Amino acid sequence: MSVSQDSDSSPSSTADLEKLSPQENPSSDVDSKEDNSVPKPADSNPADFPDGGMRAWTVVAGSWCCMFASMGWINCIGVFQAYYERDQLASYSASTVAWISSTETFMMFLGAPVFGKVFDNFGPRYMLLGGTVCHVLGLMMTSLASEYYQFFLAQSILSALGASSIFYGCLNPIGTWFMKNRAFAFGIISAGASLAGVILPIMIDRLIPTVGFAWSMRAVAFMFLAYPVCRKPISSPIQGAPFLFVALGSFFFFWGVFLPTNFIILQAQHDGMSLNLSGYLLAILNAGSVIGRIIPGWLGDRLGRFNVMIVTTYLTSIIVLALWIPGHGNAPIIVFSALFGFTSGTFVSMIPAIVAQVTKDIRTIGVRNGSNFFIISIAALTGNPIAGALVAHDGGGYLYLQIFCGLTMFLGATFFLVARVVQVGWIRKRI
Secondary structure, eight states: OOOOOOTTOOGGGGOSTTOOOGGGOOOOOOOTTSOTTSOOTTOOSGGGSOOSSHHHHHHHHHHHHHHHHTHHHHTTTHHHHHHHHHTTTTTSOHHHHHHHHHHHHHHHHHTHHHHHHHHHHHOSHHHHHHHHHHHHHHHHHHHTOOSHHHHIIIIIIIIHHHHHHHHHHHHHHHHHHOSTTHHHHHHHHHHHHHHHHHHHHHHHHHHHHHHHHHHHHHHHHHHHTTOOOOOOOOOOOOOSHHHHHHHHHHHHHHHHHTHHHHHHHHHHHHTTOOHHHHTTHHHHHHHHHHHHHHHHHHHHHHHOHHHHHHHHHHHHHHHIIIIITTOOSHHHHHHHHHHHHHHHHHHHHHHHHHHHHTOSOGGGHHHHHHHHHHHHHHHHHHHHHHHHHHHHHTTTOSHHHHHHHHHHHHHHHHHHHHHHHHHHTTSOOOO
């Protein structure tokens, strides 16, 4: 879809908080051989973003598929925490086993600055190809593993690095094709990860007793071979107080947000839920997240992305503290899983749109998203082992873990609120 470069675009079309002032607009030096049917790097005028059309929504569709196989895989790794503890790694402590899933999540986000820079310079094609090879090969090697270090190297390092490359290769293009509908587009692709979190845990849980662990992993790997390769869209860490508080909010919220995903099955079984019923909790959580990634994104484009993010992150922490802690029966745990999935899903889908909102030069969106996700990777690495240690310190109980989870997310929500106040104060405004 061709995008106009007419310098006489109507000023009324630029009434958006993300618009650059004239003096901030970099010159548009575009190579004459470059594909003129995609948005140009220097475009930051809302009128110059396609914000729809067949090609833009095709990018969304391709990104949705890639998100299913990358972040969607991370959404279901709580299945392996429970499986490894009772089977192949039963001789290891919960905290030791948790290093597999926490390192996997850490590696997923650790590559953000590198992959962000690669995207800005070369586009997503080679990231998606290379990421597919590493992700699939890592899963295949995991299917052959029998020792702790083998699971760690194959699943936590190789597969996770491949998933990371795929994740950023499909995430970053969206910000270059959409502005007015940016949060909604991010919400749609993020729903692919949530849907994977519904399908994959049930698939793995049912395949392992039938065909064994090895062929269960291979079945997932073969399914992930069908990644689409997107066209190259357009292409410094963010500085300033707004991004600083966004980064702090991301770190603290992420420190807690994956703990229910990784420990809800074990906690439910500890409180008396049957093995069969507890196996559906991740699917319920991720089903709620499918809705939570789309509807709040659509609302964010209309009511303000920071406004929606602040409300949903506070709600997530309150749900943990007020429902997960006192809820010990089957019904409250199931209700908690659904509600937590809905509210926490907003964070995952909205954070790229929030980063884009405090970014002035869209050409650096890859590195800027990468900077934030690198900070998140530290929380991803340390969150699960801390949680495992808290469970051990609590004598096998989950109260300390739940308190840690709720308080860190509450602190993260507060930093998002501070970021909003730094930008516009306490006034009522769509931001």
